[in-house]
Amino acid sequence: MQSTERKQDFGVYVHWPFCLSKCPYCDFNSHVRHAAVDEARFARAFAGEIAATAARVPGRTVSTIFFGGGTPSLMQPATVATILDAIARHWPVASDAEVTLEANPTSVEASRFRGFRAAGVNRVSLGVQALDDAALKQLGRQHSAQEALAAVAVARAIFERYSFDLIYARPGQTPAAWGAELKQALAQAGEHLSLYQLTIEQDTAFALLHAAGKLAVPDEDLGRALYDTTQAVCADAGLPAYEISNHARPGAECRHNLVYWRAHEYAGIGPGAHGRLDIGPERRATATAKRPETWLMRAESLGHGVETDEPLTRSQMADEFLLMGLRLAEGIDPARYERLAGRPLNPRRVALLREQGAVETTADGMLRVTLAGFPVLDAVVADLAA
Numbered sequence: 001m002q003s004t005e006r007k008q009d010f011g012v013y014v015h016w017p018f019c020l021s022k023c024p025y026c027d028f029n030s031h032v033r034h035a036a037v038d039e040a041r042f043a044r045a046f047a048g049e050i051a052a053t054a055a056r057v058p059g060r061t062v063s064t065i066f067f068g069g070g071t072p073s074l075m076q077p078a079t080v081a082t083i084l085d086a087i088a089r090h091w092p093v094a095s096d097a098e099v100t101l102e103a104n105p106t107s108v109e110a111s112r113f114r115g116f117r118a119a120g121v122n123r124v125s126l127g128v129q130a131l132d133d134a135a136l137k138q139l140g141r142q143h144s145a146q147e148a149l150a151a152v153a154v155a156r157a158i159f160e161r162y163s164f165d166l167i168y169a170r171p172g173q174t175p176a177a178w179g180a181e182l183k184q185a186l187a188q189a190g191e192h193l194s195l196y197q198l199t200i201e202q203d204t205a206f207a208l209l210h211a212a213g214k215l216a217v218p219d220e221d222l223g224r225a226l227y228d229t230t231q232a233v234c235a236d237a238g239l240p241a242y243e244i245s246n247h248a249r250p251g252a253e254c255r256h257n258l259v260y261w262r263a264h265e266y267a268g269i270g271p272g273a274h275g276r277l278d279i280g281p282e283r284r285a286t287a288t289a290k291r292p293e294t295w296l297m298r299a300e301s302l303g304h305g306v307e308t309d310e311p312l313t314r315s316q317m318a319d320e321f322l323l324m325g326l327r328l329a330e331g332i333d334p335a336r337y338e339r340l341a342g343r344p345l346n347p348r349r350v351a352l353l354r355e356q357g358a359v360e361t362t363a364d365g366m367l368r369v370t371l372a373g374f375p376v377l378d379a380v381v382a383d384l385a386a
């Protein structure tokens with residue numbers, strides 16, 4: 001059996017849309033509110049949306065749950081417990097379910113980790129971002145490197161599994177400096193690290209600075225050198241990339257993110273959450289209202305905050321499968337592509353990309369992007385999807 005044909009996981013993504021401040025690089029659905037957030041009210045609305053979603057896709061067994069943000073570690077543990085209880089009331093939850101919560105690594109948030117563990121969270125993903133105080137300041141972070149590493153140590157003591165994120169290809173960063181920082185991070189890492197190249201996203205403070213010539217980011221060659229350093233240092237440490245930006249010891253991959261990349265089914269709960277639900281013969285793409293207050297009003301009056309709910313066409317499903325699946329080191333099953341698209345991948349294009357060394361076929365028939373192809377992944381996907 002091909003690995004992508006294994007029994008499908010079903011994931012539940014829960015979005016907590018609030019942050020203490022907005023980081024200048026971030027375009028996630030995150031909002032700063034100066035008044036206190038009424039968590040009990042939001043928790044009731046989350047529970048309502050979970051019930052409404054479960055009524056549409058009953059009988060699934062939940063294998064992964066992910067609290068993302070925003071900053072979910074700002075939630076009270078009781079809020080997390082209420083949401084997890086609601087999920088368990090409406091779907092069976094596998095006894096080995098992975099339950100991840102994204103946390104910002106401040107001491108205040110680390111003090112809640114025990115409460116999150118008691119509520120049922122078994123994995124945390126910490127946004128450390130850098131181990132250099134000047135870089136953290138430039139990234140607008142609210143913590144020092146030392147405070148972040150202290151939060152990592154608390155996570156290690158409390159949770160079975162933890163991961164942390166770093167952002168590289170920062171202004172002025174050299175491959176040598178990044179290599180040294182990454183080695184320091186690996187000494188504190190458990191089984192998993194997410195390593196993202198800084199991207200300049202539209203409508204962020206960094207985009208304004210960049211457009212004004214006040215923020216210089218590495219050019220393509222330097223970006224490539226930083227990427228190569230990342231691969232070499234992590235592979236040496238036993239944490240190879242299993243996805244373009246994610247590294248793990250074999251077997252310790254984030255199962256929730258694999259649900260997305262393997263194009264399995266997931267529910268999106270909370271403001272600005274996306275879902276993919278298999279209803280009858282269709283795969284439906286859902287999205288909820290992004291603004292927290294709009295979502296809350298909809299959820300309270302309609303029982304859910306869904307604003308978009310559309311069936312995907314075969315070609316949309318096939319494109320999405322390529323876009324997500326080719327990010328993975330394991331690659332994609334061409335037979336599954338053919339079933340989704342109703343036609344095989346174009347053999348001429350595959351052959352050309354293979355000749356260029358950008359893709360290869362594994363012994364079990366998976367098509368995957370090579371190490372040389374990953375830096376030009378977007379072009380590879382565009383070529384195959386055309």
Ligand SMILES: C[S@@+](CC[C@H](N)C(=O)[O-])C[C@H]1O[C@@H](n2cnc3c(N)ncnc32)[C@H](O)[C@@H]1O
Nearest residue numbers: 025026028069070071104127165196197198199
């Ligand atoms: C939802 S965000 C953050 C979760 C959490 N609020 C935090 O800041 O730690 C997930 C991750 O995306 C990464 N990220 C966000 N914007 C980025 C950008 N413009 N470039 C690179 N990485 C980015 C950061 O590493 C961040 O930890």
Ligand code: SF4
Nearest residue numbers: 019022023026030070
């Ligand atoms: S990076 Fe995290 S803390 Fe910063 S604005 Fe984005 S979601 Fe909020």
